[in-house]
Amino acid sequence: MTQLQNDLLLRAARREATERTPVWMMRQAGRYLPEYRAVRAKSDFLTLCKTPELAAEVTIQPVDIVGVDAAIIFSDILVVPEAMGMELLVEEGKGGPRFPDPIRTADAIAKLAVDGAADRLQYVYDALALTKTQLEGRVPLIGFAGAPWTLASYAIEGGGSKNFETIKTMMYNEPELLHTLLGKLAGVVGEYLVRQTQSGADIVQIFDTWAGAMTKDGFLEFSLPYIMQIVDYVKEHSTVPVIVFAKGANSTFPELADCGADVLGLDWTVDIGEVRAAVGNHVALQGNLDPVALYSSPESIRAEVRRILEWYGNHPGHIFNLGHGILPTVPVEHAKAMIDAVKEISMEIRAEENE
Amino acid sequence: MTQLQNDLLLRAARREATERTPVWMMRQAGRYLPEYRAVRAKSDFLTLCKTPELAAEVTIQPVDIVGVDAAIIFSDILVVPEAMGMELLVEEGKGGPRFPDPIRTADAIAKLAVDGAADRLQYVYDALALTKTQLEGRVPLIGFAGAPWTLASYAIEGGGSKNFETIKTMMYNEPELLHTLLGKLAGVVGEYLVRQTQSGADIVQIFDTWAGAMTKDGFLEFSLPYIMQIVDYVKEHSTVPVIVFAKGANSTFPELADCGADVLGLDWTVDIGEVRAAVGNHVALQGNLDPVALYSSPESIRAEVRRILEWYGNHPGHIFNLGHGILPTVPVEHAKAMIDAVKEISMEIRAEENE
Numbered sequence: 001m002t003q004l005q006n007d008l009l010l011r012a013a014r015r016e017a018t019e020r021t022p023v024w025m026m027r028q029a030g031r032y033l034p035e036y037r038a039v040r041a042k043s044d045f046l047t048l049c050k051t052p053e054l055a056a057e058v059t060i061q062p063v064d065i066v067g068v069d070a071a072i073i074f075s076d077i078l079v080v081p082e083a084m085g086m087e088l089l090v091e092e093g094k095g096g097p098r099f100p101d102p103i104r105t106a107d108a109i110a111k112l113a114v115d116g117a118a119d120r121l122q123y124v125y126d127a128l129a130l131t132k133t134q135l136e137g138r139v140p141l142i143g144f145a146g147a148p149w150t151l152a153s154y155a156i157e158g159g160g161s162k163n164f165e166t167i168k169t170m171m172y173n174e175p176e177l178l179h180t181l182l183g184k185l186a187g188v189v190g191e192y193l194v195r196q197t198q199s200g201a202d203i204v205q206i207f208d209t210w211a212g213a214m215t216k217d218g219f220l221e222f223s224l225p226y227i228m229q230i231v232d233y234v235k236e237h238s239t240v241p242v243i244v245f246a247k248g249a250n251s252t253f254p255e256l257a258d259c260g261a262d263v264l265g266l267d268w269t270v271d272i273g274e275v276r277a278a279v280g281n282h283v284a285l286q287g288n289l290d291p292v293a294l295y296s297s298p299e300s301i302r303a304e305v306r307r308i309l310e311w312y313g314n315h316p317g318h319i320f321n322l323g324h325g326i327l328p329t330v331p332v333e334h335a336k337a338m339i340d341a342v343k344e345i346s347m348e349i350r351a352e353e354n355e
Numbered sequence: 356m357t358q359l360q361n362d363l364l365l366r367a368a369r370r371e372a373t374e375r376t377p378v379w380m381m382r383q384a385g386r387y388l389p390e391y392r393a394v395r396a397k398s399d400f401l402t403l404c405k406t407p408e409l410a411a412e413v414t415i416q417p418v419d420i421v422g423v424d425a426a427i428i429f430s431d432i433l434v435v436p437e438a439m440g441m442e443l444l445v446e447e448g449k450g451g452p453r454f455p456d457p458i459r460t461a462d463a464i465a466k467l468a469v470d471g472a473a474d475r476l477q478y479v480y481d482a483l484a485l486t487k488t489q490l491e492g493r494v495p496l497i498g499f500a501g502a503p504w505t506l507a508s509y510a511i512e513g514g515g516s517k518n519f520e521t522i523k524t525m526m527y528n529e530p531e532l533l534h535t536l537l538g539k540l541a542g543v544v545g546e547y548l549v550r551q552t553q554s555g556a557d558i559v560q561i562f563d564t565w566a567g568a569m570t571k572d573g574f575l576e577f578s579l580p581y582i583m584q585i586v587d588y589v590k591e592h593s594t595v596p597v598i599v600f601a602k603g604a605n606s607t608f609p610e611l612a613d614c615g616a617d618v619l620g621l622d623w624t625v626d627i628g629e630v631r632a633a634v635g636n637h638v639a640l641q642g643n644l645d646p647v648a649l650y651s652s653p654e655s656i657r658a659e660v661r662r663i664l665e666w667y668g669n670h671p672g673h674i675f676n677l678g679h680g681i682l683p684t685v686p687v688e689h690a691k692a693m694i695d696a697v698k699e700i701s702m703e704i705r706a707e708e709n710e
Contacts (some may be wrong), residue, residue: 163647163682172651172659215645216626217662250605251625270606271571290570292518296527304527307572327518 002137004202009070009140013203013241013262015284015317021309021346022069023339024142026245027325028062029074032332035061045090045097049075055127056134063139066336067343070140070203073128073196077146077207080188081155083120084112098159104166109181118191125199132200143201145193147208147230147246148185149223152178155185164213171222178222186226190233197238205243205265206230212248212267219249224259231260243286247324257283268293268323273311284317289338291322294330298337305341314353320346357492359557364425364495368558368596368617370639370672376664376701377424378694379497381600382680383417384429387687390416400445404430410482411489418494421691422698425495425558428483428551432501432562435543436510438475439467453514459521464536473546480554487555498556500548502563502585502601503540504578507533510540519568526577533577541581545588552593560598560620561585567603567622574604579614586615598641602679612638623648623678628666639672644693646677649685653692660696669708675701 004010008022030036036058040048048054055074062068078097082088090097103109132141146154154160156167170178193204211223223246231242245265246256256264257279264279266272266287276285293304305320312318320342326335359365363377385391391413395403403409410429417423433452437443445452458464487496501509509515511522525533548559566578578601586597600620601611611619612634619634621627621642631640648659660675667673675697681690 165647165650165682168645168647169650172648172655212624215623216629218645248624251629268570269567269603274571274606290523290573292520292523293527295520295524300527327520 004137004140006069006139009319010202010241012317012319013243013284015262015281017316019347019350020343021318021320023320023342024068024070024072025062025322025326025335026072028066028068028072029058030326031328032326032330032335033061033065034332035065044092045076046088049079050123052123052127052130056131059127059131060134063135066332067339068139070142071131071135072142072144072205073124073131073201075124075127075144077144077151077209078154079121079124080117080145080185080192081112081151083117084114084184084188086112086155096160097154099155100158102158102166103155103181104170106177106180109177109184112181112184114184114187117188118195121192121195124192125195128196128199128201140202141200143193143196143204145189145196145204145206145230147206147211147223147244148182148189148226149214149219150208150210151185151189152181153210153213155181164210168214168218171218175222182222182226186229190230193230193234194237197234197240201240203241203243204234205245206261208244208246208249211246211252212250214249216249216251219246219252220255223249224252224255227261228259235260243319245286253279263317263319265321266323271311272308272318273313276312276315281315281317284319285312286319286321288321288323291324291327291330294322294326294334294338298334301334301337302341302345305338306345309342309345309349314349359492359495361424361494364497364674365557365596367672367674368598368639370617370636372671374702374705376673376675376697378675378697379423379425379427380417380677380681380690381427383421383423383427384413385681386683387681387685387690388416388420389687390420399447400431401443404434405478407478407482407485411486414482414486415489418490421687422694423494425497426486426490427497427499427560428479428486428556430479430482430499432499432506432564433509434476434479435472435500435540435547436467436506438472439469439539439543441467441510451515452509454510455513457513457521458510458536459525461532461535464532464539467536467539469539469542472543473550476547476550479547480550483551483554483556495557496555498548498551498559500544500551500559500561500585502561502566502578502599503537503544503581504569504574505563505565506540506544507536508565508568510536519565523573526573530577537577537581541584545585548585548589549592552589552595556595558596558598559589560600561616563599563601563604566601566607567605569604571604571606574601574607575610578604579607579610582616583614590615598674600641608634618672618674620676621678626666627663627673628668631667631670636670636672639674640667641674641676643676643678646679646682646685649677649681649689649693653689656689656692657696657700660693661700664697664700664704669704
C-alpha cells in the first residue's frame with residue numbers, strides 16, 4: 001500500500017485534528033471541467049463508467065485541476081439496479097437516466113438478481129484499482145453507492161420524479177412489497193461497497209438523494225433502517241469511514257447521527273453550526289455551500305466559505321463540500337476560488353485560535 | 356356582515372379551543388375537480404382569475420363538493436408583479452406561468468410601478484366580495500399573496516426555476532439591488548392583502564413557496580424581514596389572522612414563530628408534533644399531510660390523517676391541510692376521504708381526552 005501524502009479527509013472523517021479543513025465537491029469529475037467534456041465527447045456516459053482507463057482519467061482530473069483533497073470514483077448510483085438485471089438508459093438531452101421497464105410488482109421484484117450482482121460491477125472495482133495506482137497516494141479515493149430508497153425511487157418511477165407518486169403509493173398501499181425491494185437493494189449495496197473498499201476505496205459515501213421527498217416517519221421506516229444495515233455491513237467487513245448524505249432529511253439529524261456513519265452530509269439549507277450543536281461531537285459533518293453560490297464573484301464565494309467555516313468553528317470533524325453536486329455551467333476558476341478559500345481560511349482560523 | 360356559521364378555521368388560527376380540527380387544502384379550487392375543469396374548458400387561467408363571477412364559482416366548488424372548512428379565493432400569486440407592470444403569460448402545457456421580460460437590472464426595478472399597483476388588482480377584491488356574498492356565511496374566506504422572495508424569484512428568473520441561479524447570483528453579487536426589489540414587492544403585497552381583508556377575506560395567507568431554496572442565512576436576510584413587514588402592515592390595518600407558509604424553510608421555525616403571524620404552514624417533511632414542541636404555544640400550525648398520500652387507498656389516507664392528528668395532540672391551534680397543493684390527478688373521493696377523516700378522528704380525539 002502506498003502511504004497517503006494527504007490524508008486530511010480521512011482524519012477529519014474520524015474527527016481527528018487537522019491542520020486545515022479538507023475539501024472536495026460532489027460531481028467534481030463532471031461537465032464544468034473542459035477536460036471532462038473532452039473525454040465525454042469521445043464516449044457516452046455509461047461507456048465512460050465501464051471503461052476503467054477513462055473512469056480513472058476523469059476521476060483524477062479535479063485533483064490536478066482544482067486541487068481537491070480527495071478523488072471520488074467516476075460512476076453512477078444506477079449501475080446497481082442495472083447489475084441486478086434492469087435495463088438502464090442514459091441518453092443525451094432526455095432528462096436524465098431512466099429505466100424503460102420500471103419495477104412495480106411482486107413478480108418484477110422477485111426477478112431482480114441479488115446473487116452475482118456485485119460481481120457484475122467488476123468494472124467499478126477495476127476502475128478503483130487503476131485510479132488508486134495512478135493517484136500514487138496523493139489524496140484518498142472515495143467509493144460510493146446510492147441508498148436503497150433512492151435506488152428504489154428510480155427503479156419504481158422509471159427515472160427522476162417530481163412527486164414520487166408511484167413509490168409513495170406503494171409505500172402506503174403495499175409497504176411489504178417495498179420493504180422486499182429495499183432489502184434486496186441493501187444486500188447488494190452493502191456487498192458492492194465492501195468490494196469497493198477491497199479495490200482501493202479509502203472511504204465510502206452513501207447517497208440518499210431523494211431522502212427529502214419523504215415524511216420524517218417514512219424516512220425512519222423506509223430509508224434509515226436500510227442505510228444502517230449497509231453501514232453495519234461495511235463496518236463489519238472493512239475499516240474505512242462511511243459518509244451518509246441523506247439530502248433534505250433535515251428533521252432527522254438526531255436519528256441519522258446515530259446510524260453508525262462517521263460523517264453526515266448536509267445540504268445548504270441548514271446552518272452547519274446549529275447542526276453540529278444539535279448532533280454533538282459523535283459524527284463529523286460534510287458540507288454545505290449552496291452550489292449556486294459558485295456563480296457569484298470569487299469575493300462572494302470567499303465570504304460564503306468563511307461564513308461556513310466560522311459557523312462550524314474550530315472543532316475537528318469538518319469536511320468542506322457543496323450541499324449538492326457542482327452545476328455543469330460553473331466557471332472552473334470559481335470552483336478553484338472556493339477550494340483555495342477553504343484551504344487558506346481554515347488555516348487562518350486554526351492559527352487565530354492557537355494564538 | 357353575515358355571521359359565520361362555521362368559524363372553526365378562525366378560532367383555530369387564534370389558538371382557541373375548537374370542537375374538531377378545521378381542514379382545507381391548498382389548491383382546493385383546482386384541476387382534481389371535474390367541476391373546475393368544466394369552467395376552465397371555457398376560459399383560460401388568467402381570464403378565470405380576472406372574472407369575479409367565474410372566480411367566485413370555482414372558489415366555492417370545494418366547499419360544496421368536498422366539504423372543506425374554508426374557501427380560498429381563486430387567484431395566482433403572480434398577479435402582483437403583473438399589476439406592477441410585468442407582462443405575465445400563462446400558457447397551457449408550457450411549464451407554468453412565466454414573465455417573458457424578466458427583471459434583472461436596477462433600471463428594470465426602478466420602472467416597476469408601486470403606486471396604483473394594488474388598485475389594478477380590483478378584480479381580486481371584486482371576486483372576494485362576490486364570493487363572500489355567495490358563501491352566505493357558510494365558511495370563512497381566505498385571501499392570499501406571494502411572499503416577496505418568491506415573487507422576486509419568478510420576476511427575476513422569468514418563471515419557475517430549478518436552481519434559482521439568477522436571483523441567487525444577484526443575492527450574492529448585488530444584494531442591495533435585490534433588497535430594492537423585495538422592498539417594492541413588500542409594499543404592494545401589504546396593501547394588496549389589506550384591501551383583500553376590506554373586501555371580504557376573513558384571514559390571509561402569505562405563500563413563500565421557494566423559501567426552501569435558500570440557505571437559512573439567506574432566508575433570514577432576504578425573505579423573513581419582508582414577510583414581517585407585510586404581517587405588521589396587515590396587523591396594523593386589519594384584525595384578521597395571518598398564516599405564513601414558508602415552504603421548506605424548516606430550519607427557521609424558531610425565527611418564523613416570532614414573525615408576528617398567527618399560523619405557520621408546514622410541509623410534509625417535518626413531524627408536526629416536534630415542531631409544536633419546538634415553537635411552543637404562541638403560533639398555530641397548519642398542515643401537513645404529504646399531498647401524494649392522497650393517491651393511496653382511503654384506508655391508508657385515514658391512517659395518515661390519524662397519525663398527524665395524534666402527533667399534534669389535543670392542543671388548540673391546529674389547522675389540517677396538505678403540506679403543499681393538491682395534485683391535479685388525485686381522485687375526488689380520496690380528497691373527500693381525507694376531509695371526512697379529519698372531521699371524524701379529531702372529534703374522537705377530543706372526546707377521548709375529555710372522558
